[in-house]
Amino acid sequence: MPGSLMLKLGGLSPILLLLASSIAYPIKPATAGCEAKSCGRVTNISHPFWLRDPQQPPCGRLPLFELSCEDGLPVLVSSYNSSYYLHDIFYGNKSFWVRNKNFDHEGCAIPYYDIRVDLPGFFRVSAVNTELRFFYNCSAPPPIYTAKIDCAPKATFALAGGRYADNSTSPPSPPNQCNTSRAPVLLRDGGRERSSTEDIERLLKNGFLVDWEEAYACWECRFSYGRCSHDDASASFVCICPDGRHSPRICRSKSNKRTVIGACVGVGGSVVVSLLGLLFYRREVRKRLISSVPLHRTASSGSTSEQDPEFGGGLYVTQVFKYEELQKATGGFSSSNQLGDGGFGTVYKGICIPHRINVSSHFPPPPPPPIQRRVEQFMTEVRILSSLRHPNLVTLYGCTSRRSRELLLVYEYVPNGTVADHLHGPRAGVAGLPWATRMSIAIETADALSFLHAFTPQIIHRDVKTNNILLDDSFHVKVADFGLSRLFPVNATHVSTAPQGTPGYVDPEYHRCYQLTDKSDVYSFGVVLVEIIASKPAVDISRRRHEINLADMAIAKIQNAELDQLVDPKLWCQLNCEKIRQVAEVAFSCLQADGDMRPTMKEVVEALRGIEDAKGVEADAMVKEDERLLMERPAYSPDAVTLTWESRSSTSLSNNNSRSK
The missing domain is CATH 1.10.510.10 (Transferase(Phosphotransferase) domain 1)
Known part of the structure; x- marks a missing residue:
């Protein structure tokens, strides 16, 4: 038995060290200058973006996300090959809308080069953009459905269609026929065919969407109701808590007590860490037992009999999420994370730590069908998906209990x-x-x-x-x-x-x-x-x-x-x-x-x-x-x-x- 206990405690040692270091780390007092900034109509400039302002102390200074305010619009400073006006920032899905400054002036600005976002590892052109392809120096007739650009300095044709892939180069043309270049554009009216020079120019001037990668620590910070930022002095990530204080990772309540406990850990660490370890271990075991309880259909008033072909019988196991956990994952079911409507409820995008990106299907309250029917539909989908594995079927990660305040299903996120x-x-x-x-x-x-x-x-x-x-x-x-x-x-x-x-x-x-x-x-x-x-x-x-x-x-x-x-x-x-x-x-x-x-x-x-x-x-x-x-x-x-x-x-x-x- 002692050997078994040592193995269990030994397996917890990395978690305990992480816990001890997190508790012992003092939370810095808040600093000024971390509020959201504005430039013209863009009023929500905050982490990871920051606005260059000599009159204000810096906060959250990640060099690649630096913006300058020019002509009433933010400009992305760190775009190496081109300058981009930033029209809007969508923090819910980590994307922003930009347009190339080269296309802002009057005249025919045709890009005879691929438009890319040259910040690898941080930015990428969003998959929702459409590819606008240009054909020039053609030795044979260009592809059909292309539009001739009348104002171009040389014979140039354009075609909009297909998804823009940021990590690829211009698609090859048949040998000795045409040179090609491409640009991402937003087709905002369902993709109707463009046939004039004015339409092509308008597409280029409208700009396109760019996604950015967010640090994992920022998700943890948001989960604890904090706001992500950057400490300029240490050049490291910080989490700004609701009370205005700065934490290295996540916000915890009763910060003063944590600081005292941290000091105690520094003095008499071995005893305290051992006690915390045992308590943590018991809590985790209890949580795992609860979360692994298999869902099964039990008899209840008005329920269908076990011979009902809608359900069949038997047990089926899937992970049970707490409603509060999914509420946090979706930002309180924020409209910015709403993807659309499913057959029986609204679909949201969220992050469940430590799970990967997933979608939560949210069955709203009124006006619902009869309660028993809603529960049956919910249990049917859980039962079917939890027992199926096929590369072309959506994967179910889990659900809330059918006794939860609302019925929620958690799927893999399918982005396209x-x-x-x-x-x-x-x-x-x-x-x-x-x-x-x-x-x-x-x-x-x-x-x-x-x-x-x-x-x-x-x-x-x-x-x-x-x-x-x-x-x-x-x-x-x-x-x-x-x-x-x-x-x-x-x-x-x-x-x-x-x-x-x-x-x-x-x-x-x-x-x-x-x-x-x-x-x-x-x-x-x-x-x-x-x-x-x-x-x-x-x-x-x-x-x-x-x-x-x-x-x-x-x-x-x-x-x-x-x-x-x-x-x-x-x-x-x-x-x-x-x-x-x-x-x-x-x-x-x-x-x-x-x-x-x-x-x-x-x-x-x-x-x-x-x-x-x-x-x-x-x-x-x-x-x-x-x-x-x-x-x-x-x-x-x-x-x-x-x-x-x-x-x-x-x-x-x-x-x-x-x-x-």
Whole structure:
């Protein structure tokens, strides 16, 4: 036993030393000059930025973040190659808006060099910027969709589109055709096509967003309700506490007592440190026991029975966060950390020390659905995600207890928006997503859904849509939002339930018959496939009446051999016409009115991979029969609904596969 105890205490020694040094370190008194400064309309200049002001004592002087006030705007002093006006600072997401001073004067200022932020390790061009590419000294016609810059000293063309990657160089052009340069710009109106010199100049003058890296110590300081700063004398980080005092790391209450305890530690350190170590050890063990208690579904009034297919049975383990911890992580659920709205609540960005960046899905109070239903939706998502591991499914880090004051889910942070954002939303550039990226998104999404359908018990997502398909910085897929999902009983062919989902994506057979099957997800994925090739939203009331629903529009266009009126025009230029047609036919087979005639998600994955590998002839031939069957009967006709659920073969996208339910 003594040996075991020594090992436990020995393992704590680094923590104890850190604790002792933190307690013994005296907190410096506050100094003046650390308040937020202003320059013109920028009124929130504070750490890590600081304003050069001879009339005020310096505070928080990190040289790379120095600003000077010129013409009523802050100027970033340490930008080596260019000077940048700073228009605004967004402390919530660690970014700031700048514009190059070279583009501020009248005249045609075309950058025949790459616009970069030359402060490696601290600043990087934000991923939300769009790349504005310039082509000049061309020996052949420039790429299509480019705009000619009339005022340029030499023949110059521009094209806006795609994500600006700060760590790369100008993309290569075909040999001996054009020289290129590029600049990051903000497309603030959804990425409409630019075609004039004035538009290009306006984009350059509007500027772009830059992210900065913040020290880990600053997160700790903010967590303790302190304000990050910099001690000029020692050239080190300091945390300014709410009472105005300076601490080397974090703010603690009762600072005077800590100083006395620190002195005692210096005199009789071994006894005090041992006692603190034992107390710390016992507290940590207790916390770990509490946080590792598995979540499980218990009987309660009004709860569903254990045979309810919505939940199944058994235990599932996930980390339990305290509500207060997540409240701190998101800055009190600050609007500056709000990312958007999920299926059942608001989504926030936060940092949970010592966890990495994550997203908290916040289920707000009124107006809620019935309490029991909210808890069931919450427990469903926890149960499903805590038991799944797939590279294209979002990772659940933990949640609050279902008895917490509010229900919160904590996910990994997926930084690059949704597929909808990039197809027809705020991140959609003029050039659009390249075909290879769209194919990768389609295959990875299909693979994730196929994985869910193959799981035991089978999982039906029930809300497949482009807004629930997240993208990381490399445009890899993370399928999210499992609040509506269903766990199927083993050997069940369907579950009878009221239709739920998003208009435009809901399986019409599910909507008519109230019978949910795996083919309901297949239909929704068919709509996603159409969005991927058309760059159009699933529902758009500005379209003509019979084309408001994208699925109806796609079926009509394919049946009438008018695919060119459906597909995003920018895709036809990428020499992928045959593959696009084959993907459209796969989507067509997924959208068949009779669920039994749709392929399985596994068959869809195989067909899409065959198309990507330039072996799509087989898939092409197999969907011909599906197309013929649909063209011979009206889509969504009530007369065509089959309400019998006996075993019957289904049309397959693979060579000699027929599937029975």
